[in-house]
Amino acid sequence: MGNYLNKERAMAMETFQIIQNGDDYLLPVYNRQKIVLMRGQGAHVYDSERVVYLDFFSGIAVNALGQAYPEVVNAIIEEAKKLGHVSNVYYNEPNVRLAKLLCDISFAQKVFFCNSGTEAVEAAIKLARKHFRREGKDKFEIISFYHSFHGRTYGSISATGQVKYQEGLEPLLPGIKFATFNNIESVKGLINDKTAAVLIEPVQCEGGIQPADPKFVKELRELTREKGVLLILDEVQTGIGRTGKMWAYEHYGIEPDMMASAKALGGGLPMGALMVTNQVSHGFKPGDHASTFGGNPIVSAAAIANIETIIGKDLLAVAAKNGTILKQKLEGVVKEFPQLFNEVRGIGMVLGMEMSRKAASMVSQCVKQGLLVGSAHENVLRFTPPLIINEADIDQAIDKLRKAAAEELKTA
Ligand SMILES: Cc1ncc(COP(=O)(O)O)c(C=O)c1O
Structure with a gap:
C-alpha cells in the first residue's frame, strides 16, 4: 500500500512538473487542460497518471484512424x-x-x-x-x-x-x-x-x-x-x-x-x-x-x-453510419438537458452541440469524466472522433457526456 501511494505521489509530482515547465517555457497561446497525454491506442489516450480518456476530439480532427494504427x-x-x-x-x-x-x-x-x-x-x-x-x-x-x-x-x-x-x-x-x-x-x-x-x-x-x-x-x-x-x-x-x-x-x-x-x-x-x-x-x-x-x-x-x-476498410461508410448514430444520441442528450443545449448540427463525424452558455466549462467537465471533446465558436461543443469508433465507444461517450452535463448544471 505504501509503495503504491509513493508511486501515485511520484506520478502526480511528475505531472505537476511537466505542466509547470510547460507554463514556464511554452508561449501562452493556448488554454490547456491540466493533463499530460503520454500514449494512445485507437480511440483511447492515457495521461501521465494512467487515466484513460475516450478521444472524441482526435487532435482537432486529425487522427482519422485514432492513435498508433x-x-x-x-x-x-x-x-x-x-x-x-x-x-x-x-x-x-x-x-x-x-x-x-x-x-x-x-x-x-x-x-x-x-x-x-x-x-x-x-x-x-x-x-x-x-x-x-x-x-x-x-x-x-x-x-x-x-x-x-x-x-x-x-x-x-x-x-x-x-x-x-x-x-x-x-x-x-x-x-x-x-x-x-x-x-x-x-x-x-x-x-x-x-x-x-x-x-x-x-x-x-x-x-x-x-x-x-x-x-x-x-x-x-x-x-x-x-x-x-x-x-x-x-x-x-x-x-x-x-x-x-x-x-x-x-x-x-x-x-x-x-x-x-x-x-x-x-x-x-x-x-x-x-x-x-x-x-x-x-x-x-x-x-x-x-x-x-x-x-x-x-x-x-x-x-x-x-x-x-x-x-x-470502408471507413467512409462506417463514419457515415456511426456519425448518424452519434448525432441521434447527442440529440437525446439535448432533450435531456434543455437548460444546457439547443441543438446538434453537422455531417458525419463533425458534429456540434450548440449550448446556451460558453462551452469551455463543459469541455473541462468532459475531461473530468474521461472524455476529450473540443469547442467551436465559444458556445458549441465539438465532436470529431476517429472514424474507427464503434457503437460501444459512442455509448460510453454519451454516458460520460451525460455525467459531465449533470455536473455542469450544478455550476452557475
Ligand atoms: C477549415 C480550416 N482551415 C484551415 C485551418 C488551419 O489549419 P492549420 O492549423 O493546420 O494551419 C483550420 C484549422 O482548424 C481549419 O479548420
Whole structure:
C-alpha cells in the first residue's frame, strides 16, 4: 500500500512538473487542460497518471484512424529507415504516389504539398492571383465568408471572417471581402470584374459547425463559373472522410477549382495539400511557390497508409453510419438537458452541440469524466472522433457526456 501511494505521489509530482515547465517555457497561446497525454491506442489516450480518456476530439480532427494504427506506424518506420528527408528539387517516390492517389480520389489533377492547413489556403490565395495575372487579367479579390476560419498565417487570417482572430494584427492582406454564409445574394453583391476567387468551407467548423446549404453551394458553383471566378474549397477539417465521404463537396454534387486539405491527411503527421485542376495549375511556374518540408517521404508514406486504410476498410461508410448514430444520441442528450443545449448540427463525424452558455466549462467537465471533446465558436461543443469508433465507444461517450452535463448544471 505504501509503495503504491509513493508511486501515485511520484506520478502526480511528475505531472505537476511537466505542466509547470510547460507554463514556464511554452508561449501562452493556448488554454490547456491540466493533463499530460503520454500514449494512445485507437480511440483511447492515457495521461501521465494512467487515466484513460475516450478521444472524441482526435487532435482537432486529425487522427482519422485514432492513435498508433499499425499500418500507419509501419509505414512511418519503414520509410524512416529508407529516406528521412530530401529536397523538392528531387523526386521522392512516396510523394509522387500520394499525389497520384489524391488525384485518383478527387476532382484534382495536380497537387502542391505543404505542412498545414493555413499553408494550403495560403497557396490557394497565391495561385488564384497568379492564375489571372498570367492570363493578363487584373483579378485579385477574394470573397470569403463571415464566421469562416482559414488559418493563422497572414493571408489565411485575413481571409478569416472572425474579427477576434484578427484584432491587433492589422494591417491585414488587402483585397479580401466577406459575404454572408448560405446567402447567394450577398455573394452576388460582392462579385465584380476584380474577383479572382470565392473561398468557402463546406462546413464552417471553427465557426460553430454550420454546414453549407446544398442549394446555396450549387448556386455558388454556377455563379462562379458564369463570372469566371475560381471556387476554392477549404476542406482542411472536413476532408479525408470526416463527413462520411472522402471530401465534403461530394455531398453537394459539385466540384471546386481548388481545394485545401490538411489535418487528417498525414495520418497524424503534419501535412497540407493544395489540390487543383490542370487549368488552374498553370498559374504557378518553378520558383513561384515552395515548401522545404512539403511532401516529405515519411509523411507521404504515412498519408498513403492512412488513405488506403480508410478506403480499404470502408471507413467512409462506417463514419457515415456511426456519425448518424452519434448525432441521434447527442440529440437525446439535448432533450435531456434543455437548460444546457439547443441543438446538434453537422455531417458525419463533425458534429456540434450548440449550448446556451460558453462551452469551455463543459469541455473541462468532459475531461473530468474521461472524455476529450473540443469547442467551436465559444458556445458549441465539438465532436470529431476517429472514424474507427464503434457503437460501444459512442455509448460510453454519451454516458460520460451525460455525467459531465449533470455536473455542469450544478455550476452557475
Ligand atoms: C477549415 C480550416 N482551415 C484551415 C485551418 C488551419 O489549419 P492549420 O492549423 O493546420 O494551419 C483550420 C484549422 O482548424 C481549419 O479548420
